[in-house]
Amino acid sequence: MDQQPMARFLRDRRARLRPGDVDLPCDGPRRTAGLRREEVAGLAHISASYYARLEQARASRPSVEVLNSLSQALRLSDDERALLFTLSGRSPEEDNARPRRDVAPSVIDLIHRMPHTAALVLDAKYDILAWNPLATAIFGDLSAISGQERNLIRAFFLEPDPSRRHHGVSGSEDFARFAASQLRAVAERYPRDHDVRALIDELCSASSEFNALWRQVDVVVPRHQIKSVTHAVVGPIDMHCNLLMIPDRDQLMILFTAEPGTSSHRALCLLSVIGDQDMGFVAVDGMDVAHSATL
Incomplete structure (x- = not known):
């Protein structure tokens, strides 16, 4: 098919946007x-070289996921988004984008290689998809929770x-604001996903706190925090909490990690042993997968 119309469309929409329109810093005259x-590619979570080929009409046909990401990055209206799908040779009805729940095997392997770090993997709407034994030792048996209860x-x-x-x-107050902000962003990325909409509707109806936060327009940027928890076996633990994106x-x-040499670090080391002895599995979206970790 002729890729030139889509290439012209992408160049035109990119030219209409200013950095401030997409919350990027203004760096002077251009x-x-x-x-x-490269800014559009970054916003769409695709490589700059692939996006350049799209604008040059020499790329492979973009997937539905890439088209949705480009629609978000270029701030397209519903009509413009439908046109982008048509120009790419796809029907707008192909858009069944929803948060992915399949965790990459390399990510599962990674969280098992960190015995003194508690790790959780979440989908876009904060369903817990995978965790390692130390996370189980700290937060309880997550495999006993299923369905929407694991959000x-x-x-x-x-x-x-x-x-x-x-x-x-x-850090409950910080999490409340951050969580509402994240769900707002997820609703924009997956406007047609039933589960996302059902979660938001339920929270707005059942929680006055969430409903009030949902009406605000603050964008809360994730940042490093110190979190504390009191464990029934090892007592208080102070932990660094870091969030890492898996963009693809x-x-x-x-x-969750602790400062080496502290009582909290010693507590995590002890819990990592308890976790391996009592709950030596990694869980992936409700499935228990046996694993023998080496400490």
């Missing part, structure tokens, strides 16, 4: 109007006991 190619945001806002919120981890699947890895 030689040409609009965003740079971190839902569990947080619908937990009636404040002391049990967030699995007992500190729109997933998130949360890592």
Whole structure:
């Protein structure tokens, strides 16, 4: 098929945007109007070389996922998005984009190679998809929770006991604002996903706190934090909490670590042994996978 119409469309829409339109810093005058190619590629989570080939009409036909990402990056209207699908040789009805739930084997292997780090893997709407034994030792047997109950945001806002919120981890107020902000972004990325919409509708109806936060327009940027939790066996633990994006699947890895040489680090080391002895498996979206870790 002729790729020139889609290439012209992409160049035209890129030229219409300014950095401020997509929350990028303004770095002074530019030689040409609009965003740079690498900026659009970054916003769409695709390689700059592939996006350049799209604009040069010499790339392979983009997938539905790439078309959706480009629609978001270029701030296309519904009509413009439908036109982009048509120009690419796809029907807008092919758009069945939804948060991916399949975790890459390399990610599963990675979280098992960190015995002193508690790791969770979440999908875009914060369903827990995978975890390692240390996460089980700290937060409890996540395999015993299924379906929508394994959503971190839902569990947080619908937990009636404040002391049990967030699995007992500190920073509830920060998480509440951050979670509402994240769901707003997810709703924009997956506007036709039933599960995303059902989660938001349930939270707006059942939680006055979430409903109030949902009406705000703040964008909360994830950042490194110190979290604290009191464990029934080892007592208080202070942990670094870091969020790592897995952009090709729109997933998130949360890592909990402790400062070496501290009582918290010694507690995590002890729990890593307990976890291997009592709960020596990695879980992937409800399936228990046997594993023998080497400490």
